[in-house]
Amino acid sequence: MDITRLPSWQQLESLAPQMRARHLRELFAGDPRRGLRYSLELPEFLFDYSKNLVDDEVFVKLLQLARDTGLEDWRTDLFSGAPINRTEGRPVLHPALRGGLPNPVSLDGAPVQDLVETELGRLKEFVNLLHNGAVTGYTGRRITDVVNLGVGGSHLGPEMVIEALRAHRSDEVRVHFVSNVDGAQLADVLARLDVETTLFAVSSKTFTTAETMTNARSALRWLGDLAPRTQLLRQHFVAVTASPEKAQAFGIDPGRVFRFWDWVGGRFSLWSAIGLPIAIALGFERFRELLDGAASMDRHFREAPLEENAPVLMALLSVWYCTFMGYPAHAILPYEQALHRLPAYLQQAEMESNGKSTTRAGEEAGYATGPLIWGMLGINGQHAFYQYLHQSPEVVPADFIGSVTPGHELEGHHEILLANMFAQSQALMNGVDREQVKAELASKGLSEKEIEQLAPYKVHRGSRPSNSILLRQLNPRSLGALIALYEHKIFTQGVVLQIYSFDQWGVELGKGLAAALQPQLESGELRSQDASTARLIDYYQRVRNGAAAPETAG
Numbered sequence: 001m002d003i004t005r006l007p008s009w010q011q012l013e014s015l016a017p018q019m020r021a022r023h024l025r026e027l028f029a030g031d032p033r034r035g036l037r038y039s040l041e042l043p044e045f046l047f048d049y050s051k052n053l054v055d056d057e058v059f060v061k062l063l064q065l066a067r068d069t070g071l072e073d074w075r076t077d078l079f080s081g082a083p084i085n086r087t088e089g090r091p092v093l094h095p096a097l098r099g100g101l102p103n104p105v106s107l108d109g110a111p112v113q114d115l116v117e118t119e120l121g122r123l124k125e126f127v128n129l130l131h132n133g134a135v136t137g138y139t140g141r142r143i144t145d146v147v148n149l150g151v152g153g154s155h156l157g158p159e160m161v162i163e164a165l166r167a168h169r170s171d172e173v174r175v176h177f178v179s180n181v182d183g184a185q186l187a188d189v190l191a192r193l194d195v196e197t198t199l200f201a202v203s204s205k206t207f208t209t210a211e212t213m214t215n216a217r218s219a220l221r222w223l224g225d226l227a228p229r230t231q232l233l234r235q236h237f238v239a240v241t242a243s244p245e246k247a248q249a250f251g252i253d254p255g256r257v258f259r260f261w262d263w264v265g266g267r268f269s270l271w272s273a274i275g276l277p278i279a280i281a282l283g284f285e286r287f288r289e290l291l292d293g294a295a296s297m298d299r300h301f302r303e304a305p306l307e308e309n310a311p312v313l314m315a316l317l318s319v320w321y322c323t324f325m326g327y328p329a330h331a332i333l334p335y336e337q338a339l340h341r342l343p344a345y346l347q348q349a350e351m352e353s354n355g356k357s358t359t360r361a362g363e364e365a366g367y368a369t370g371p372l373i374w375g376m377l378g379i380n381g382q383h384a385f386y387q388y389l390h391q392s393p394e395v396v397p398a399d400f401i402g403s404v405t406p407g408h409e410l411e412g413h414h415e416i417l418l419a420n421m422f423a424q425s426q427a428l429m430n431g432v433d434r435e436q437v438k439a440e441l442a443s444k445g446l447s448e449k450e451i452e453q454l455a456p457y458k459v460h461r462g463s464r465p466s467n468s469i470l471l472r473q474l475n476p477r478s479l480g481a482l483i484a485l486y487e488h489k490i491f492t493q494g495v496v497l498q499i500y501s502f503d504q505w506g507v508e509l510g511k512g513l514a515a516a517l518q519p520q521l522e523s524g525e526l527r528s529q530d531a532s533t534a535r536l537i538d539y540y541q542r543v544r545n546g547a548a549a550p551e552t553a554g
Ligand SMILES: O=P(O)(O)OC[C@H]1O[C@H](O)[C@H](O)[C@@H](O)[C@@H]1O
Pocket: 151, 152, 153, 154, 203, 204, 205, 206, 207, 208, 209, 212, 266, 267, 352, 504, 507
């Protein structure tokens, strides 16, 4: 299907320049009920999408586009286990990991829900043993620290969730993360740990990722040689993987290999055994609550009509901005310290899913398929890059995320925090025009001349769109719902824009080249490299071999 020929697509194309010429202030002035009409109250949060450059006509066309591109059928296929990840020939069943399927699904004769529950049961048992001190190292001392060795989807989700729910942490066993092959990270973590009481969780869907396997081998060496290698592997290692045979070949006890399946994408895997660090850090019950929260969002996504469906609306707004309005970036701005890893997590979730230019028909898309996702804690961003958000010629739509109930008891802080969150989205929306700036400067007693000189710099054009997601409270349930909200948003965007969201071919090329380059770095023997890469390798070799620095630049 060439979606650019759909009437809904073409109407949106013609509406975009008209909407760019309008101002959010004007849209609000024309509809006193806009805040109410363009917001949804779900059990865990308020989703306010009123500060977006849209009107009813745009929404009607966006929803039409969703229907024209078969969103409802794709959604049915997702939840029924159809092989919608066609380039890899697999279904996409992460909702099954949290009990989010409406009907039982079997794959190769095995009921998926049974597989999931069996593995969750094993996870629970292991976490309980760990918390009870029944998991011991080679000298018989109880394990006190678990180091997760994993990267990408085998790292970002668990780390983000544990940081977000620190307030619920159980301190029985400490959890650490090592993702980088830069030995500095592993060395730094290990320097604080005791070989006798440390357990490594090798988390890798494929169990071939070079960074993770290198760290696993170094971890094994660090354990020393006071016990046989087989014993060290048995007592100090667990694996989480969709390739259990590879984990066993590495030497990890099959009883300590926790598995997930190829129908779980890495970036959607925190609900699977990849969530082991979450269950260790927060307790298994909290992990369950997280899953339940996500399942409640699965239900909402499945059942709510498209016009009242939070992930669908979020996705359509994103399509509107990135594809039709020409805004290529999107900022994630949490106003909640605990959510400080959310932007990094969402970068992988969204950009690895939709950062693609080939359509499902195998053709060049010819339109923008997904924004650059970036961001950081809103309050810190205010003192760093918000200047760009307010006055750059580029418009960057943003998600403001906060919660009503603070996660601490310090007086006064939370009102300041949320006042900033609300004020920033308001400032982006309204801006300040020249007349307002002049009046303000005049009230400060500046001369006519001074006012004329300064005014242009102080004008904020405004009309910069944002969503606000206001949680009742950040807890495992609401966090589960929030993450699943974004997951389904990403899926919807991919469906509407004809993208296969669940593969990631674009990450392979560099991996292959790195594997080929590595021996050349070691040997210094250059083989058919381009002039820039040859220059880098040559410099690397010379400095490694002690070449002196030049005395002057150039
Ligand atoms: O879990 P692993 O197989 O080790 O993969 C870890 C990560 O690496 C890959 O390069 C992919 O881009 C990610 O989607 C994946 O999450």
